Amino acid sequence: MGGDEIVLLNGWFSPFGARVRIALAEKGVTEYELKEEDLFNKSPLLLERNPVHKKVPVLIHNGKTICESLTIVQYIDEVWKGKSPLLPSDPYQRSVARFWADFVDKKVYDTMKRITRTKGEDQERAKKELLEIFKLLEGELGDKPYFRGDEFGLVDIALVPFYSRFYAVETFGKFSIEAESPKLVAWAQRCMEKESVSNSLPDSKKVYEFVLDVNKKLGIE
Amino acid sequence: MATTDVKVIGAWPSPFVMRARIALNIKSVDYEFLQEQLGAKSELLLKSNPVHKKIPVLIHGDKPICESLVIVQYVDEVWASGPAILPSDPYERAIARFWAAYIDEKWFPSLSGIARGPTDEAKKAAKEQVVEGLALLDDAFVKCSKGKAFFGGDRIGYLDIALGCFLGWVRVTEKTSHLKLLDESKTPNLVKWADSFCADVSVKDVMPETDKLAEFAKVLMAKFKAPPPS
Numbered sequence: 001m002g003g004d005e006i007v008l009l010n011g012w013f014s015p016f017g018a019r020v021r022i023a024l025a026e027k028g029v030t031e032y033e034l035k036e037e038d039l040f041n042k043s044p045l046l047l048e049r050n051p052v053h054k055k056v057p058v059l060i061h062n063g064k065t066i067c068e069s070l071t072i073v074q075y076i077d078e079v080w081k082g083k084s085p086l087l088p089s090d091p092y093q094r095s096v097a098r099f100w101a102d103f104v105d106k107k108v109y110d111t112m113k114r115i116t117r118t119k120g121e122d123q124e125r126a127k128k129e130l131l132e133i134f135k136l137l138e139g140e141l142g143d144k145p146y147f148r149g150d151e152f153g154l155v156d157i158a159l160v161p162f163y164s165r166f167y168a169v170e171t172f173g174k175f176s177i178e179a180e181s182p183k184l185v186a187w188a189q190r191c192m193e194k195e196s197v198s199n200s201l202p203d204s205k206k207v208y209e210f211v212l213d214v215n216k217k218l219g220i221e
Numbered sequence: 222m223a224t225t226d227v228k229v230i231g232a233w234p235s236p237f238v239m240r241a242r243i244a245l246n247i248k249s250v251d252y253e254f255l256q257e258q259l260g261a262k263s264e265l266l267l268k269s270n271p272v273h274k275k276i277p278v279l280i281h282g283d284k285p286i287c288e289s290l291v292i293v294q295y296v297d298e299v300w301a302s303g304p305a306i307l308p309s310d311p312y313e314r315a316i317a318r319f320w321a322a323y324i325d326e327k328w329f330p331s332l333s334g335i336a337r338g339p340t341d342e343a344k345k346a347a348k349e350q351v352v353e354g355l356a357l358l359d360d361a362f363v364k365c366s367k368g369k370a371f372f373g374g375d376r377i378g379y380l381d382i383a384l385g386c387f388l389g390w391v392r393v394t395e396k397t398s399h400l401k402l403l404d405e406s407k408t409p410n411l412v413k414w415a416d417s418f419c420a421d422v423s424v425k426d427v428m429p430e431t432d433k434l435a436e437f438a439k440v441l442m443a444k445f446k447a448p449p450p451s
Binding site: 052053061064066067068071072074075078079091092094095098099102103136 | 286292295299318319357
């Protein structure tokens with residue numbers, strides 16, 4: 001589509017922003033302005049365009065603002081519908097994809113945050129919950145290469161950005177995700193072979209340093 | 222199109238269940254309403270929604286669909302010849318989805334917090350959040366409705382359903398907590414919209430009466446306050 005003006009307000013550390021970058025890359029959309037946000041010093045543009053949540057990512061497409069990563073991903077899928085559909089065409093399969101994307105949204109990030117921000121019993125509980133969540137996801141994945149089957153899609157996009165947090169979570173929690181959820185790690189590595197994913201995900205060690213830094217700023221030991 | 226193979230597992234007081242029923246009504250789809258008993262989840266529910274074990278569940282043929290907004294979108298897509306629930310324009314769809322997510326993630330938990338907050342302070346904070354949220358939604362209404370009666374325009378749509386399903390509980394909360402949440406002076410558009418929504422043919426038979434809901438709320442609060450089963 002010629003003449004599109006696209007701006008993405010993002011944070012390099014944000015798994016939610018990564019979802020949008022992956023979706024744009026899948027659609028072959030490479031011409032856009034990527035504006036880096038500082039969590040602790042949010043730009044006036046971000047506050048103006050996402051006054052409700054004040055969070056990244058925010059997509060500005062020809063002046064129109066879209067917020068909330070999964071809403072943005074579905075928007076991208078619907079606008080650039082000619083190439084690489086991110087959702088299946090069958091309504092039931094679409095409902096399954098939306099269900100699991102919603103599940104990832106409700107469970108993964110918050111549980112990971114509890115592992116990196118708490119200690120003792122709270123942390124142990126969070127670790128147990130995360131592994132249970134991963135078990136459910138592995139069950140849904142089954143033997144398929146991607147959640148959707150042979151094709152990369154919405155649920156893969158919703159979940160794979162958290163792969164760059166595995167190292168941080170493992171280090172804080174002193175456990176191995178690969179040992180407990182090998183299928184999921186294999187799936188993540190398969191996704192990383194796609195350029196759209198590997199170009200959009202930050203380095204795991206850098207994410208770990210970032211999480212340490214945020215904890216320090218928040219006064220968490 | 223066979224409609225007898227559509228079932229909704231739910232309960233009459235649940236706003237989330239109401240979303241599914243309104244969507245089916247909009248599409249004139251007949252369904253069997255399988256009501257759950259409070260405190261005892263049926264085998265069918267546990268089998269159909271093993272992940273969350275929650276209502277509503279739509280069963281179409283032998284396929285279960287879970288999560289109220291996922292169900293509404295499914296209904297919209299399957300019965301595509303009926304009136305559209307989501308707007309057709311991708312940007313308008315994104316706006317509707319954004320506000321529906323806001324309602325579920327931020328606004329509804331605050332509404333629950335008015336009655337269930339652990340302290341008076343928490344309850345007060347919850348009330349302020351609800352009122353603030355309604356002001357935001359009033360603004361969103363002006364933008365989405367473009368002068369028409371509903372968020373969806375001439376007919377009720379996705380965002381009308383996402384918010385309107387809570388109106389019964391808003392009224393109960395106003396009554397039991399002696400508050401005004403939908404205030405003509407603050408959110409005039411939503412006050413008018415609320416009446417139109419509740420009177421709509423797809424809504425009026427599934428929106429519970431405020432008194433009946435208030436009675437149910439008493440039973441629920443008693444259960445909520447009771448010590449958890451060991």
